[in-house]
Amino acid sequence: MTKNLLLTLLTVISVTASGQTFKTEDQNLKGWTKETKIVYADFKGKPTDQLKRLNKEAGLQASAQIGLKSILDVPKKKRDRGRLLEKVYVAPFFIKTTSVTMTKDEKELEKQRLYFDMGEVHARMMRRDIEHIQDSTKAYGTMWIMYSSIKDYYCTELGKMFNDYTYEVFVEKKEGAFEKWRELIDKGLSELDKYATKKEDCHRLLTGLPIDPEYEQSEKVLDTFMRCNQ
Numbered sequence: 001m002t003k004n005l006l007l008t009l010l011t012v013i014s015v016t017a018s019g020q021t022f023k024t025e026d027q028n029l030k031g032w033t034k035e036t037k038i039v040y041a042d043f044k045g046k047p048t049d050q051l052k053r054l055n056k057e058a059g060l061q062a063s064a065q066i067g068l069k070s071i072l073d074v075p076k077k078k079r080d081r082g083r084l085l086e087k088v089y090v091a092p093f094f095i096k097t098t099s100v101t102m103t104k105d106e107k108e109l110e111k112q113r114l115y116f117d118m119g120e121v122h123a124r125m126m127r128r129d130i131e132h133i134q135d136s137t138k139a140y141g142t143m144w145i146m147y148s149s150i151k152d153y154y155c156t157e158l159g160k161m162f163n164d165y166t167y168e169v170f171v172e173k174k175e176g177a178f179e180k181w182r183e184l185i186d187k188g189l190s191e192l193d194k195y196a197t198k199k200e201d202c203h204r205l206l207t208g209l210p211i212d213p214e215y216e217q218s219e220k221v222l223d224t225f226m227r228c229n230q
Contacts, residue, residue, distance in 0.1 A: 092119025
């Protein structure tokens with residue numbers, strides 16, 4: 001066996017042995033990743049009387065429910081707090097059980113998928129701000145203090161965007177409104193690509209288990225599911 005072939009085999013074995021399968025969805029939630037696609041079957045909710053009325057009166061055919069889920073992990077050992085900083089995990093989730101569709105029309109489903117991408121843009125901005133704060137202070141405890149206000153801010157901002165988009169596209173039905181919003185969100189995703197949600201984020205938030213063995217969930221800051229849905 002040649003030296004190069006041996007090295008290649010050892011590399012494959014090493015990657016396989018250390019690899020980990022990360023969970024990105026369960027029967028109720030579907031986390032955002034670059035590979036995620038929301039399909040008709042993900043809309044598991046039953047049409048409410050309100051949606052039926054809006055469908056009849058305004059032509060609304062679907063309703064996607066999106067939330068931001070986040071958590072703060074801290075080093076297990078107090079002596080490491082300083083050498084190691086806090087870790088924040090955040091990801092948008094599509095809520096299957098309360099998302100409803102009365103159509104299979106891809107054009108209508110695409111309008112609902114945009115809510116999911118809006119959540120991702122805000123998750124990326126939150127992740128960016130956290131990185132900037134930690135890079136500038138390099139002090140343990142800063143994120144522990146600021147975490148709640150940061151996540152609440154982005155939850156509020158996401159809710160505002162949901163409302164603006166819903167009004168223009170589904171209430172006013174402005175010509176070209178969806179295309180305008182699609183372009184805006186695509187631009188945001190592109191500019192913030194380095195802060196994209198990873199499978200690890202979804203896994204951490206779905207399982208409730210810290211990924212890094214040196215970390216544990218903060219006792220003071222609880223796991224939160226920010227229902228910033230439209």
